[in-house]
Amino acid sequence: MADKIAAPLADILDRLRGCDWVDLTHAFGPGIPHYSAFPDEEREVVFHFDEGVGSGGTGFLAHRYSHIGQWGTHVDPPAHFARGGRTLDELPVTDMLLPLVVVDVRELVDADVDHAVSRHDLQAHEQRHGGIPAGAFVALQTGWGARWPDGEAMANRDADGIAHYPGWSVEALQFLVEQRGVTAVGHDTTDTDPGVVVSGGSAPAETYILGADKWQIELLAGLDRVPPTGALMLATWPKPREGSGFPARASRSCRPPGPPRRRSSPVAPDRNKRSPCAGVAVDHAGGQQHQVVVRPRCCDAVTRARRRRCRS
Numbered sequence: 001m002a003d004k005i006a007a008p009l010a011d012i013l014d015r016l017r018g019c020d021w022v023d024l025t026h027a028f029g030p031g032i033p034h035y036s037a038f039p040d041e042e043r044e045v046v047f048h049f050d051e052g053v054g055s056g057g058t059g060f061l062a063h064r065y066s067h068i069g070q071w072g073t074h075v076d077p078p079a080h081f082a083r084g085g086r087t088l089d090e091l092p093v094t095d096m097l098l099p100l101v102v103v104d105v106r107e108l109v110d111a112d113v114d115h116a117v118s119r120h121d122l123q124a125h126e127q128r129h130g131g132i133p134a135g136a137f138v139a140l141q142t143g144w145g146a147r148w149p150d151g152e153a154m155a156n157r158d159a160d161g162i163a164h165y166p167g168w169s170v171e172a173l174q175f176l177v178e179q180r181g182v183t184a185v186g187h188d189t190t191d192t193d194p195g196v197v198v199s200g201g202s203a204p205a206e207t208y209i210l211g212a213d214k215w216q217i218e219l220l221a222g223l224d225r226v227p228p229t230g231a232l233m234l235a236t237w238p239k240p241r242e243g244s245g246f247p248a249r250a251s252r253s254c255r256p257p258g259p260p261r262r263r264s265s266p267v268a269p270d271r272n273k274r275s276p277c278a279g280v281a282v283d284h285a286g287g288q289q290h291q292v293v294v295r296p297r298c299c300d301a302v303t304r305a306r307r308r309r310c311r312s
């Protein structure tokens with residue numbers, strides 16, 4: 001019985017090892033952009049190899065990290081906004097591996113920096129790239145990740161202190177939850193809602209999605225290197241008892257190195273729909289959360305040169 005299980009798993013592992021990875025995570029540390037009411041991170045060297053460096057001793061390296069749960073690229077469980085909602089330790093590990101859909105709204109954001117992604121935007125994405133599958137992780141690519149780690153550029157406040165950045169609308173999230181049955185969402189901005197809404201003192205989109213018992217990841221990085229469909233999202237996090245959020249980590253995809261793909265080169269319809277394989281990996285670094293996207297090197301092969309690199 002063991003062999004019957006091991007053989008296909010070994011095959012899957014081989015295929016996963018043939019994949020590249022996209023890092024969807026900003027490295028975190030003191031001074032990164034964060035919600036203005038949150039304190040900055042403090043990091044202490046408790047043990048160090050050299051004498052007199054660590055506050056607690058010598059012989060090895062150990063840090064004490066002090067940061068808010070919603071720090072850098074991070075996961076928000078329902079309990080972050082919904083009293084009594086599921087906490088990090090209550091999210092099942094089966095949620096950590098999901099089909100990934102990336103909705104690119106950079107053109108809309110170029111035209112209106114306050115753009116709230118609508119149900120129509122999502123339906124337009126589906127017409128172009130195919131239906132959003134049940135159980136998916138839907139990530140919003142607004143282009144805002146390029147502003148990291150400039151906190152002022154990310155907040156983009158006007159003279160009156162009103163922040164201007166894009167976000168989700170409630171109706172779009174309702175569509176994803178009620179019509180598509182997604183498991184989670186994410187975005188490259190600091191908030192679920194557009195900046196003008198947050199500046200007004202409310203967060204209806206974040207209240208809705210977490211209140212709907214879904215979880216989200218904020219401040220995603222590298223979405224410009226992930227195709228609209230055909231990839232997987234692996235999102236993992238530590239298991240703090242009754243935890244309300246924690247930093248995240250990500251990896252790389254199969255897209256060959258090169259300049260980020262921009263809106264000026266439209267994606268061919270269905271180009272990524274027939275990926276022969278896709279996979280995941282975990283990178284345990286610093287005891288923090290990890291999220292990984294991986295696709296086979298061949299799945300974006302649009303030229304003969306790229307196809308020759310394909311191993312499957």
Ligand SMILES: [Zn+2]
Pocket residue numbers: 070074075076218245
């Ligand atoms: Zn958050």
